Amino acid sequence: MSEKQTIEQLKKIGVSIVTSFENNKVPQLDIPIRSTSNIVYSNKYMCYILGDKKLQRSAGNIRHVKKMAQLLKVGDFCKDLVSHGKRHVTKRELYYISESWGPKLKFDEQVESDDIVEDIEAMLEKPREDLKIIPNPKGSIYGDIVLRFKNPKGETMTVDCLKTADGQQIGPRTCDAEFVKTSADKILAIETGGMYNRLIEENAHEKFNALLVNLGGQASRSTRMVIKRLNEELNLPVYIFNDGDPYGLHIATVIISGSANSAHVNKSLATPNAQWIGVTATDIIEYNLKTDKLNEMDIRRIKELQKDPRYKDDKRLQQELATWLKLGKKAEQQALLKFGFEFVVNKYLPAKFKELKAPGFSK
Amino acid sequence: MVLIMTEENNKKRKTAEDFAKLQREISISEFFEKNKHLLGFDNPTKALLIVVKEAVDNSLDACQDAGILPEISVKVKSVGEDRFKVSIEDNGPGIVKEKIPQVFGKLLYGSKFHVLKQNRGQQGIGISACVLYSQMTTGKPTRIFSKIENEKKTNIFDIHIDVQKNEPEIIHEESIDDGIKEHGTRVEMEITGRYRKTQSVDDYLKQTAISNPFAKISYNINGEKMTFNRSVDKLPKEPEEMKRHPYGVEYGMLQRMLKNTNSRTLSSFLQNEFSSVGSKSANEICKIAKLDKNMKPSEIERENIGKLLNAMQKVKLQRPPTDKLSPIGKEELFKGLKKLYPNAEIFTETRSPEVYMGNPFIIEAGIVYDTNLPKEEEVQIIRFANRVPLLYQTSACAIYEAITETRWKNYGLQQVGKGVPIGPCIIVVHVCSAWVPFISESKEAIAAYPEIVKEIKLAIQSCARDMLTFMRRKERSKYETQRLHIFEDYLPIIAENAADLAETKKPDIKKVLQQVVKKELVEDEFRAFESGEIFEKPKKKASSED
Numbered sequence: 001m002s003e004k005q006t007i008e009q010l011k012k013i014g015v016s017i018v019t020s021f022e023n024n025k026v027p028q029l030d031i032p033i034r035s036t037s038n039i040v041y042s043n044k045y046m047c048y049i050l051g052d053k054k055l056q057r058s059a060g061n062i063r064h065v066k067k068m069a070q071l072l073k074v075g076d077f078c079k080d081l082v083s084h085g086k087r088h089v090t091k092r093e094l095y096y097i098s099e100s101w102g103p104k105l106k107f108d109e110q111v112e113s114d115d116i117v118e119d120i121e122a123m124l125e126k127p128r129e130d131l132k133i134i135p136n137p138k139g140s141i142y143g144d145i146v147l148r149f150k151n152p153k154g155e156t157m158t159v160d161c162l163k164t165a166d167g168q169q170i171g172p173r174t175c176d177a178e179f180v181k182t183s184a185d186k187i188l189a190i191e192t193g194g195m196y197n198r199l200i201e202e203n204a205h206e207k208f209n210a211l212l213v214n215l216g217g218q219a220s221r222s223t224r225m226v227i228k229r230l231n232e233e234l235n236l237p238v239y240i241f242n243d244g245d246p247y248g249l250h251i252a253t254v255i256i257s258g259s260a261n262s263a264h265v266n267k268s269l270a271t272p273n274a275q276w277i278g279v280t281a282t283d284i285i286e287y288n289l290k291t292d293k294l295n296e297m298d299i300r301r302i303k304e305l306q307k308d309p310r311y312k313d314d315k316r317l318q319q320e321l322a323t324w325l326k327l328g329k330k331a332e333q334q335a336l337l338k339f340g341f342e343f344v345v346n347k348y349l350p351a352k353f354k355e356l357k358a359p360g361f362s363k
Numbered sequence: 364m365v366l367i368m369t370e371e372n373n374k375k376r377k378t379a380e381d382f383a384k385l386q387r388e389i390s391i392s393e394f395f396e397k398n399k400h401l402l403g404f405d406n407p408t409k410a411l412l413i414v415v416k417e418a419v420d421n422s423l424d425a426c427q428d429a430g431i432l433p434e435i436s437v438k439v440k441s442v443g444e445d446r447f448k449v450s451i452e453d454n455g456p457g458i459v460k461e462k463i464p465q466v467f468g469k470l471l472y473g474s475k476f477h478v479l480k481q482n483r484g485q486q487g488i489g490i491s492a493c494v495l496y497s498q499m500t501t502g503k504p505t506r507i508f509s510k511i512e513n514e515k516k517t518n519i520f521d522i523h524i525d526v527q528k529n530e531p532e533i534i535h536e537e538s539i540d541d542g543i544k545e546h547g548t549r550v551e552m553e554i555t556g557r558y559r560k561t562q563s564v565d566d567y568l569k570q571t572a573i574s575n576p577f578a579k580i581s582y583n584i585n586g587e588k589m590t591f592n593r594s595v596d597k598l599p600k601e602p603e604e605m606k607r608h609p610y611g612v613e614y615g616m617l618q619r620m621l622k623n624t625n626s627r628t629l630s631s632f633l634q635n636e637f638s639s640v641g642s643k644s645a646n647e648i649c650k651i652a653k654l655d656k657n658m659k660p661s662e663i664e665r666e667n668i669g670k671l672l673n674a675m676q677k678v679k680l681q682r683p684p685t686d687k688l689s690p691i692g693k694e695e696l697f698k699g700l701k702k703l704y705p706n707a708e709i710f711t712e713t714r715s716p717e718v719y720m721g722n723p724f725i726i727e728a729g730i731v732y733d734t735n736l737p738k739e740e741e742v743q744i745i746r747f748a749n750r751v752p753l754l755y756q757t758s759a760c761a762i763y764e765a766i767t768e769t770r771w772k773n774y775g776l777q778q779v780g781k782g783v784p785i786g787p788c789i790i791v792v793h794v795c796s797a798w799v800p801f802i803s804e805s806k807e808a809i810a811a812y813p814e815i816v817k818e819i820k821l822a823i824q825s826c827a828r829d830m831l832t833f834m835r836r837k838e839r840s841k842y843e844t845q846r847l848h849i850f851e852d853y854l855p856i857i858a859e860n861a862a863d864l865a866e867t868k869k870p871d872i873k874k875v876l877q878q879v880v881k882k883e884l885v886e887d888e889f890r891a892f893e894s895g896e897i898f899e900k901p902k903k904k905a906s907s908e909d
Contacts, residue, residue, distance in 0.1 A: 010864060011864060011865055011866065013861075013864060014860075014861045014862065014863070014864025014865030014866075014867075015861075015864075015865040015867070017857065017858070017861035017864075017865070018858070018861050018862055018865045018867055018870050020875075021858055021861075021870035021871065021872055021875055022870050022871075024874040024875060024878070025875070026875055026878060026879055027857065027861070027875070035902075059853075059854060059857055059875070059879070060875075060878070060879040060882060061885070061887070061888065062846050062849045062850065062888050062891070062897060062898075063887060063888060063891050063897070063898060063899045064899060065849060065850065065853040065854070065857065065898075066853060066898040066899075067898065067899055068853075068857055069853050069856040069857045069860060072857060072860035072861050072863075072864055073856075073860045075860075075864050076860055076863045076864045079864060104852055104853065104856060105856065111900075111901050112900070112901060114901075115901030
């Protein structure tokens with residue numbers, strides 16, 4: 001259904017150009033500006049989104065003609081991908097595929113094709129995954145949930161994520177999959193693969209009645225999309241468990257409210273009600289964790305977050321940021337292992353869930 | 364006359380009286396003999412150039428004064444190692460027989476020295492110095508041929524200079540029937556010198572042809588012949604003698620003028636001997652100097668000359684008359700350059716007269732833009748002072764300063780810092796004035812008075828603007844063709860892909876193409892072509908999240 005809509009949106013771009021030619025008018029395209037000058041914070045969506053400013057590209061300006069031709073070619077290419085439904089293409093693949101489009105249309109550098117993909121995303125107000133342009137698969141999901149999806153042959157398949165070895169990898173088909181059933185009442189997103197494995201081995205999914213999502217560092221857009229869908233479609237609250245440093249915090253904030261880089265698609269990627277577990281600065285002090293010094297970049301990140309309009313009213317976060325600056329140190333999730341394998345599932349996380357009033361811990 | 368002191372190798376202590384006996388007057392010729400380096404004769408390459416230059420400058424001045432279109436023939440022939448026979452002949456009015464030995468055989472003899480008037484000779488040391496140089500280096504006399512219009516015979520003199528007396532010594536004298544055709548003068552001498560291609564006789568004559576487009580100059584160097592034909596058939600306006608302006612006078616000069624004047628009162632002296640001084644200004648000067656306006660000029664005492672000089676600088680005066688100069692002319696300079704660079708684009712400018720230190724001057728400039736010239740080298744600079752090429756000390760000159768202080772990137776040439784611009788160009792500048800301020804006696808570089816530098820800048824900038832307009836127009840038409848091809852390439856592709864996307868048939872693009880091509884090249888597009896990056900590129904950004 002949404003695929004049909006995407007096809008219609010793409011088709012409309014072509015129609016507007018053809019109509020211009022037929023009326024002897026110089027064709028034009030209005031493309032939302034994606035630079036900081038047009039990024040605004042939306043209270044409604046609780047994330048950064050694009051404003052109304054548009055860039056007018058004209059077929060009457062030699063500066064624009066090549067890009068306009070390429071944009072239409074990429075649009076047509078994506079339309080074919082969407083209508084066939086089988087294949088997904090990474091941005092890098094798209095860049096190489098353009099080699100076959102001839103010298104006038106092919107891209108000289110990947111930034112050029114990336115830029116056009118983002119233009120189309122912004123015009124359609126849809127993430128590129130809807131155009132079948134995908135990031136490299138990264139991240140996985142483990143726990144009691146059954147997914148239904150179509151394999152590339154078009155056959156309907158199901159997978160029970162609990163019955164996988166290390167969880168279901170999150171790729172294009174997971175992204176589009178239907179959630180058949182789950183007994184979980186929450187999602188626990190984990191920054192590092194090490195901690196994700198630890199929690200599987202310590203049976204955290206059962207103990208907490210949770211789906212475990214491995215972010216693998218900065219979460220890929222498909223992982224963020226799956227998290228958002230689980231949150232919205234199944235009403236599952238999301239908890240993010242990351243390293244105790246400003247970069248980990250950044251990973252959490254990208255899941256919660258998206259990034260400035262992708263302001264044009266944040267609406268479809270952000271999970272504004274997701275909550276941050278830690279490791280917090282207070283945790284580092286309380287558990288006397290093994291630490292490293294904060295570097296310059298870390299300190300700059302903290303100061304930026306202190307000023308960020310999205311978190312101005314988040315008292316808990318602001319307090320932690322202040323503590324961090326005072327402390328001047330950071331710690332990894334794994335530092336909790338100094339108390340033994342089970343400490344995380346028996347002590348640390350239950351305390352956190354209680355503090356955040358998670359389902360099953362709210363009394 | 365110059366005083367010098369000689370000293371004997373005597374150990375005995377001398378008294379002042381002894382010294383007085385040894386002190387003697389020496390002649391200017393003797394002084395020159397001992398100090399020839401001051402005038403550039405120590406360098407054999409320069410010596411050859413100086414000899415040709417003095418003779419040619421004299422010839423041009425003589426022809427111009429007599430209202431004759433100059434026709435000058437220069438022959439230089441190697442006659443041994445570092446030895447040359449040089450001959451310069453003109454079609455000037457000729458010199459009366461009695462004056463010939465004086466003109467060529469006595470230093471500082473001549474009519475140009477004391478007169479304030481724009482002429483070539485102001486810069487010279489005189490042809491007689493060349494005669495002396497020839498005599499010193501080869502021992503041979505200089506031979507002069509001269510014939511006056513309507514006289515039958517050509518007079519010939521072989522001359523030496525008596526160095527101690529600064530007087531000509533006639534070695535040989537005769538009159539012949541078939542010498543010079545109608546009228547004119549030929550001088551032949553043998554000198555020690557050295558020939559090279561650049562910064563020497565070739566460049567000098569070529570550049571002289573540019574600044575004197577009304578002259579025909581033929582040149583024969585060791586049998587190799589070159590002719591610079593006239594590009595203008597009319598003599599320029601004759602420069603006129605002018606009075607000094609009070610702002611441009613110096614102490615010594617004022618002292619001499621006060622002594623030699625025929626005026627009976629200070630007030631009339633000021634009015635008669637200077638430009639821009641009426642009775643009102645004259646009286647004001649006297650008042651400021653606290654001197655009686657009716658006193659005799661010759662009776663003004665030493666310390667009052669200084670007061671007078673000060674007062675002359677303080678009083679507000681009109682500018683000196685500026686109509687007595689004779690510039691090359693915007694059009695004439697263009698023609699002179701076009702003759703030498705027929706395939707080049709040429710831009711010239713003659714500025715209105717301006718004044719520095721009470722001296723009127725006019726700046727002219729030209730830029731030769733020739734795609735045959737090297738594109739990645741510094742431009743060539745050609746400098747003239749009163750039509751005479753300046754070949755040495757370029758970087759010490761006001762012209763160089765004005766050129767390097769101009770921002771050439773604004774005019775389409777490359778430039779590294781405050782350097783000489785880079786590009787296929789020649790920049791020509793002419794400074795003309797009754798008194799060109801040279802930085803030294805060798806008269807090769809013009810002093811950088813702010814008024815002069817400013818005017819030079821304005822003149823070259825005017826040419827540079829015209830050049831830029833031309834280049835832009837040329838580029839524009841080139842770009843317009845390129846642009847047409849781009850539209851012809853891409854509009855069909857746009858239509859085709861749009862049709863695929865819309866799932867309809869390809870629309871007709873002819874009308875849109877016509878519309879688009881007809882439009883003027885906008886600035887954005889022009890700059891895109893200029894930078895070579897025609898199509899818009901995305902700004903690179905690091906995307907960390909995927």
